[in-house]
Amino acid sequence: MLTAVAISGYRSVHDLVLPLSGLNVITGANGSGKSNVYRALRLIAGMAEGGAIRALAREGGLDAVLWAGPEQPVKPGSTAQGTMRTRPIALQLGFASDDLGYLVDLGLPVPAESTMFNRDPVIKRESVFAGPVARPSALLVERRNAHVRVRDDAWHDVPYAPPGHRSILGELGDTQTTPELLTLRNRLRDWRFYDHLRTDIDAPARRPQIGTRTPVLSDDGSDLAAALRTIVEDGGARTLDATIDEAFPGSRIEVAATDGVFTLGLRQSGLLRPLGAAELSDGTLRFLLLTAALLTPQPPELMVLNEPETSLHVDLLPALASLIRRASENTQVVVITHAQRLAELLGEAPEVNALTLVKRSDATDIDGLGMLERPRWDWGKR
Known part of the structure; x- marks a missing residue:
């Protein structure tokens, strides 16, 4: 079961870590970032299929999906102004689970005159780790650009350089040298998304x-x-x-x-x-x-429903809520909804994890979740 999903530098999301449980209901006003959370989850799943880069291209490329605000969100009451960038362009996605976690850091390639694909996103860094946080001591597999290494008793280099647009989740993974990658790839391919x-x-x-x-x-x-x-x-x-x-x-x-x-x-x-x-x-x-x-x-291990209430009469929402609660007994469910009535019905279950997204300084945040309550997360460095 996923315990947290982390997103940084994606559209309205500057830096967000969502705590997850077995049944999760995400609500919020229009423009608060619900669709961006859904898309980010799909991008993570796409890393195992090799489809994340194509998905970013369909959204207009990396430039079109990056965090649209200044490098540091402005304080309430202040006006956003452009500043000189101090960090590299990055879109970062990841999750922690009961056993294995994963993060990926996407950026732009080193410009070259020999190609017309200088705006295609490439994977700068990937990590598979044990436990809730990607500390150095918890890393099991690490990729930096084309260099991949795995750890058992000690670190060992993998004699294969994956292409910049392909994740190690899709390129590597066997029962002998990288069983963690094989496990994660199968899990992500099992995730299901139902959207409109x-x-x-x-x-x-x-x-x-x-x-x-x-x-x-x-x-x-x-x-x-x-x-x-x-x-x-x-x-x-x-x-x-x-x-x-x-x-x-x-x-x-x-x-x-x-x-x-x-x-x-x-x-x-x-x-x-x-x-x-x-x-x-x-x-x-x-x-x-x-x-x-x-x-x-x-x-599946994870099912994500985006606005399942679309076209449904309000009288059908109790039956839909019963369906979702029953499904959450066997799978982890994330529901992203505009329907306050559906959120209330699902909220009657004591185990539900209700998250309300809000905009603070034009960045997506979780209402009522303080920094001390936010799941621990460390993006590390390139």
């Missing part, structure tokens, strides 16, 4: 699809019918029926298969036939998508 699941008229979930056993709902929800049927056949029929009945009293899910093509229906009391996926309202379809994601027979 499509419910428009052309959404893949509204069309019949070839069905295969689907323990994990896809990002676009195209395999919704197969995912719901998998829940039933893996022993979750009673829980699924109870969830649907709580959200839509007297209703139940029906999945039909013809020559391997699955179709989804929702049978409701008072109707002579089930409503097909193409007929469902956006809110109803979104709730079914979230149900398939949260009742997964194959729980």
Whole structure:
């Protein structure tokens, strides 16, 4: 389980360390930095897939996503003014967990006339460490530019120079020399993110699809019918029926298969036939998508939901909160939401970790969390 996530130099985030528990609810006003926390988590996960650099490019490159304020945030009541930079350009991301932690420091390459990619971000430093803080004594794997070393009884150099745009999480990792990298890579690849699941008229979930056993709902929800049927056949029929009945009293899910093509229906009391996926309202379809994601027979170590309340009527929020609480019994869940009602319902659970993001001196901060309560973190130096 992650115990902290650290972000530095990313958009509205100057330097932020979020404490995490099993069930986490992140709220805040528009512009407070919720989306930036979500994107940062996706970037961390992307390090294991080799997709973080491409993701930064899609956001406009490193220059477009760096902390937009002065090197040091201004004091309340003061005006921000440009100053001479004293530290190198850096976007830093990391996390601590019950056993292994990870941090990455991204910057710009040394300019060269022989390339047109001088603005592509490169990895300056990476560390894998044991415990909550990346102290020198806790380091297990360390990368500085292309030089990588690992420690068992003593430090040993790795005879491979990873490209500047590729993380050691994706490039290295075996059971003999770097088992920690293999462990982290598998964990990060298992993280799941659900963000604005499509419910428009052309959404893949509204069309019949070839069905295969689907323990994990896809990002676009195209395999919704197969995912719901998998829940039933893996022993979750009673829980699924109870969830649907709580959200839509007297209703139940029906999945039909013809020559391997699955179709989804929702049978409701008072109707002579089930409503097909193409007929469902956006809110109803979104709730079914979230149900398939949260009742997964194959729980991940971490699931992140970004604004799951979108398109849902307020009457569906209690059922959604029940779903999320049930999922948090088997997986760590982070919910980023605008819906105060959903946050209140989730907050009724004694174990919930409620975090409210605010802007202080134009930088994202956590309301009510003092420096002494903030998780310990050390970025180290290049």
